Amino acid sequence: MTQATPDLRALLARRRPGYTLEAPFHTDAGIFQRDLDIIFGRHWIHVGVEPDIAEPGDCMTVDIGPHAIIVARDDDMNVQAFHNVCRHRGARLLYEPKTNVGNLVCPYHQWTYGLDGSLLFAAHMPDDFDPGCHGLRRVHVRSLAGLLFVCLAATPPDDFDTMAAALTPYIAPHDIRRCKVAHSEDIIEPGNWKLTMENNRECYHCNGAHPELTRSIFAEGFGFAPVGAEAEAQAERFHTLVGTLHHDWEQGGLPSREIDELVGRPTGFRTERLPLEDAGESETLDTRVACRKLLGGLAEKRLGALSVWTQPNSWHHFMSDHIVSFAVFPLTPETALLRTKWLVHQDAVEGRDYDLANLTAVWHATNRQDSALVGKAGAGVRSTGYQQGPYSPDTEGLVEKFCAWYVERMVAGLDS
Amino acid sequence: MTDEVTQFTVEFTVSGRTIACDADQFVLTAALAAGLKLPFVCRRGICGTCKSKLVSGKYDMKQNGGIRPREIEGGMFLPCCSKPLSDLVIEK
Numbered sequence: 001m002t003q004a005t006p007d008l009r010a011l012l013a014r015r016r017p018g019y020t021l022e023a024p025f026h027t028d029a030g031i032f033q034r035d036l037d038i039i040f041g042r043h044w045i046h047v048g049v050e051p052d053i054a055e056p057g058d059c060m061t062v063d064i065g066p067h068a069i070i071v072a073r074d075d076d077m078n079v080q081a082f083h084n085v086c087r088h089r090g091a092r093l094l095y096e097p098k099t100n101v102g103n104l105v106c107p108y109h110q111w112t113y114g115l116d117g118s119l120l121f122a123a124h125m126p127d128d129f130d131p132g133c134h135g136l137r138r139v140h141v142r143s144l145a146g147l148l149f150v151c152l153a154a155t156p157p158d159d160f161d162t163m164a165a166a167l168t169p170y171i172a173p174h175d176i177r178r179c180k181v182a183h184s185e186d187i188i189e190p191g192n193w194k195l196t197m198e199n200n201r202e203c204y205h206c207n208g209a210h211p212e213l214t215r216s217i218f219a220e221g222f223g224f225a226p227v228g229a230e231a232e233a234q235a236e237r238f239h240t241l242v243g244t245l246h247h248d249w250e251q252g253g254l255p256s257r258e259i260d261e262l263v264g265r266p267t268g269f270r271t272e273r274l275p276l277e278d279a280g281e282s283e284t285l286d287t288r289v290a291c292r293k294l295l296g297g298l299a300e301k302r303l304g305a306l307s308v309w310t311q312p313n314s315w316h317h318f319m320s321d322h323i324v325s326f327a328v329f330p331l332t333p334e335t336a337l338l339r340t341k342w343l344v345h346q347d348a349v350e351g352r353d354y355d356l357a358n359l360t361a362v363w364h365a366t367n368r369q370d371s372a373l374v375g376k377a378g379a380g381v382r383s384t385g386y387q388q389g390p391y392s393p394d395t396e397g398l399v400e401k402f403c404a405w406y407v408e409r410m411v412a413g414l415d416s
Numbered sequence: 417m418t419d420e421v422t423q424f425t426v427e428f429t430v431s432g433r434t435i436a437c438d439a440d441q442f443v444l445t446a447a448l449a450a451g452l453k454l455p456f457v458c459r460r461g462i463c464g465t466c467k468s469k470l471v472s473g474k475y476d477m478k479q480n481g482g483i484r485p486r487e488i489e490g491g492m493f494l495p496c497c498s499k500p501l502s503d504l505v506i507e508k
Contacts, residue, residue, distance in 0.1 A: 112463040
């Protein structure tokens with residue numbers, strides 16, 4: 001049985017604020033294609049970190065829906081991005097997730113491109129063939145203090161710089177460029193990419209689902225509002241900590257206060273430096289640093305976790321000793337890839353400065369719990385009994401902001 | 417009048433052939449002249465198609481991005497743009 005694609009414009013127009021999206025947004029192939037076109041084809045998409053391509057010739061392949069991309073480090077240490085498609089017969093150039101190359105050589109007929117995308121060599125082409133017209137198609141790429149973003153549109157949203165100006169002072173002390181990727185894992189989540197994002201944007205579910213994560217984080221830092229005397233006491237403790245630590249951290253040169261620009265702009269974002277429980281050092285099982293060598297020039301372990309979110313597809317936690325960075329890529333209407341990277345100082349040595357199992361324990365477990373929850377949400381949404389449910393105004397305001405951003409960007413995309 | 421040109425031997429371990437290569441001749445050119453079938457495309461050190469493992473010997477390579485420094489450290493070289501500085505043994 002096939003169903004006609006519903007009228008997207010009408011679904012967007014009748015979206016009820018404060019309620020979950022209607023089922024077709026999470027199941028319909030036609031709407032999924034519009035997501036790929038409008039959201040992932042015309043916005044700044046987080047694809048990785050500079051340490052993914054640390055050295056000249058390093059290349060990383062990323063697939064954003066139908067867009068196959070190479071992100072490369074050229075010989076002048078600039079970051080470049082191209083479509084991963086040969087200009088000759090269209091063959092895919094690179095398949096390896098990470099590789100190091102001299103030039104980019106098409107495996108089909110050896111058309112050879114420099115790391116600036118220019119066509120250097122193509123055998124058997126006539127005298128009037130112009131290599132200058134056959135360079136790799138460029139993709140806009142920007143680094144925000146080491147976080148890499150690409151935009152596939154001819155003219156990207158013009159508000160990247162304002163996001164970078166706001167977030168760079170928060171992120172820079174963690175010095176992503178002098179990190180290495182200690183571990184990376186891909187999970188295919190059994191739900192539409194928006195379900196993965198919505199799940200990330202609230203901590204209503206944390207107490208029930210995440211025993212490892214809640215050893216260190218306060219749900220209150222992610223929009224959770226307490227109910228009942230015990231929860232209120234906990235929230236009071238959190239807010240007292242925020243007041244004290246924000247003051248201390250900012251005195252020490254670490255911007256900490258919340259900036260929430262999630263809606264009302266193409267390149268939505270949010271940040272806040274959040275206290276952690278107990279030792280307060282890191283998102284680990286014992287709340288202490290997992291890596292002895294701290295990031296950048298940091299000397300203090302107890303810096304909580306800097307939370308950074310970008311619309312539509314990323315979130316990041318920056319601690320004094322490591323960074324956990326998450327990117328979501330749509331695969332099919334009902335599956336999404338969650339790519340997680342754990343970063344430590346580039347000079348940290350596994351086994352001496354950090355134990356990989358300890359470093360990754362919390363988010364390795366949390367990712368699996370979240371994936372299972374996304375699967376349950378996906379299974380319910382595709383069932384005939386699904387109808388829109390209300391977000392908690394207290395604890396799911398940031399989910400609402402994700403949906404509101406999505407709807408406003410889709411409406412703007414359909415109108416342009 | 418004949419110029420004295422230094423000549424080296426180049427042994428290919430897989431094909432079992434040993435050829436002569438002048439000091440001012442590219443290794444690939446000498447191999448092709450001797451009838452060996454080796455993969456190559458650009459002959460200018462750009463595309464890397466002829467990349468080969470050097471078992472022993474010294475060479476002078478003028479490449480153009482077809483091979484990375486770390487590959488060279490790993491014992492690889494490009495016969496298309498390399499001239500011998502000694503006898504060579506190549507895993508090919």
